[in-house]
Amino acid sequence: MTELVTVSGDRMPVVDVHAHLLLPALHAEVERRAPELVAEAADLERRRNGVESLQVSGAMVGERIPKLTDVGVRLAAMDAQGIDRQWVSVSPNHFYPWAPEGLAVWVAAETNRLIAEHVAHAPDRLTGLGVVPLQHPERIVEYLDDAVLGRGLAGVEISSFAGDVELSDERLEPFWARAAELGCIVFLHPFGCSLDERLDRFYLSNTVGQPTENAVALSHLIFAGVLDRHPGLRIVAAHGGGYLPFAIGRSDRAWRVRPEARRCQHAPSTYLRRLWFDTVVHDPVALRHLVEVAGGSRVLLGSDFPFDMGLDDPVSFVRGADLPGEITQRILGGNADALLQTQVPA
Template identity: 30%
Template sequence: MLKIDTHAHYLPRDWPDLARKFGDDRFPVIHHTDDGRHRIYKDGKFFREIWSKTWDPQERIDDYARFGVQVQVISTVPVMFSYWAKPHHALELHQALNDHMAETCRSHPRHYAGIGTVPLQSPRLAVQELERCMDQLGLQGVQIGSHVNDWNLDAPELFEFFQAASDLGAAVLVHPWDMMGAASMPKYWLPWLVGMPAEQSRAACCLVFGGVLERLPKLKICMAHGGGSFPYTIGRIEHGFNMRPDLVATDNPRNPREYLGRMYFDSWVADPRALQYLLDTCGVSRVMLGTDYPFPLGEQEPGAGIASLALPEADQSRLYHGTALEWLGLPLARFA
């Protein structure tokens, strides 16, 4: 059975050193050491170590083959968003990442599809780069952050971007980043354990309550990490909507639960019981395989969560590739 991982992070081995070019250490840079280690630095400090499977196309194909997964939908690592930067400076980085991603997809069309990245701090430039991704580079959409500086995803400034994505039929992956409350919880990896799920719920609530999904019913939004805490607290969210519409339903009078059927969700929730709840709550047709490869917080055996549920073959087919193809707007024959 064809299996498509819709949440697989990818970087070039090297990218422009904009920290040096623009004199701003906030830009991430990569250092390759003599002992074979590869480390990302940001703000002049160590951020993360990565490995050759972050950028080596064949190594990734071989790694995935061990688990019977044939296709990766590659997207950048959120630290690269750089929404805080001057728009044209960030655009230079985004274009380099998108060009590299497109080349990988062209070289390995049976194993890769791609969703690019755009400088959302300038919606005008973001639309231009989205159009380039779709029309010139042959990518299937873009990945965006759960917020953009002081803008949540319901910000009026961002609507032109979402409208363009809808018009183009672009797949949009919302990924948590720049986690809320990080400064107040520096220990225990809490920004990743607590902040990430909260970021996704914030993003989903803003898309719902702000009327973005209501105004753009064809917008193809996928919430990474199984939607974070959004699907699992929809009862509380709905209750708030019902009890205090004066506070919650100010911009959209429709019940938030209805939008579970308008979003897509990846399957990486780290617990088979949580995945079963996601399927029961949102529907098999809205969920697709996603792993957060190749990072430690992701699914270490791609597809294992879905396999653990012993679902009917038709449901497995939908989760492994059917929903993904619908979201990406691609035919099954693309990967035959």
């Protein structure tokens, strides 16, 4: 196996940008503060995911709690995978998109604090991403600053939507502007799927729902002109951007022939090279296509650690995709390091 090296001959670190953390104490406090709302949200999840999938997922997560909470266990697992550094973000069930403002901002502040504490145990190996209360746009900039400036995190993780807030919502303009100004990471990772009960069997809520949510969210960003107005945004899409990179021709067609789809300055496919994507696509052919449409500098190693729908051996997956050696090196670490180079204001 060829080792990654820099131009100076030093070994280049391998970076996983998609790895998760659970915060059980935070969950318990949310349940104490809002038991009725938690029960309503649990009922919605049962309808969306189906009882069978929730039972399987519960057992799977239960087995992996140490990897999701214990820094020592995390580092040992990283060593086994050949990962030098992880970008750590909470599991999306921490987003609480139903939470009223008071609870939502408390969750954001507490999540940012706990993530910072977790990565501080191994700052040479862990990079943290915080959260913002997406369903309350008027509070988002405050908690973006809390994550990046207050807690020293590299950016924030957001969902594909929250309540009535889509990523094209005009109320998010201050957030996009501030994120671009800070040069921080915005990691797009869906929580749930708006197709609800249609996907409640066969684990379709994940296998179909997650790629759908990624594609819808990215399409809102592109068609609304968000990337035109804020070209400095550093948005990383989980799961390879879902279906969008693989059906982008249909978006280009709509942009050419439909006036209501001409809110962005250029054909939608051009914006794929203004975004970044992880490698959680489960198919080497899909990974090669993603590199072709987005560019070799826009794809980052991701694993979805430590969940069962992630990549068990993410490094081997990338190495086995038959990509040019230089692009393989970039994906395994160089692109992620380059993405974090921008200094944030003091």
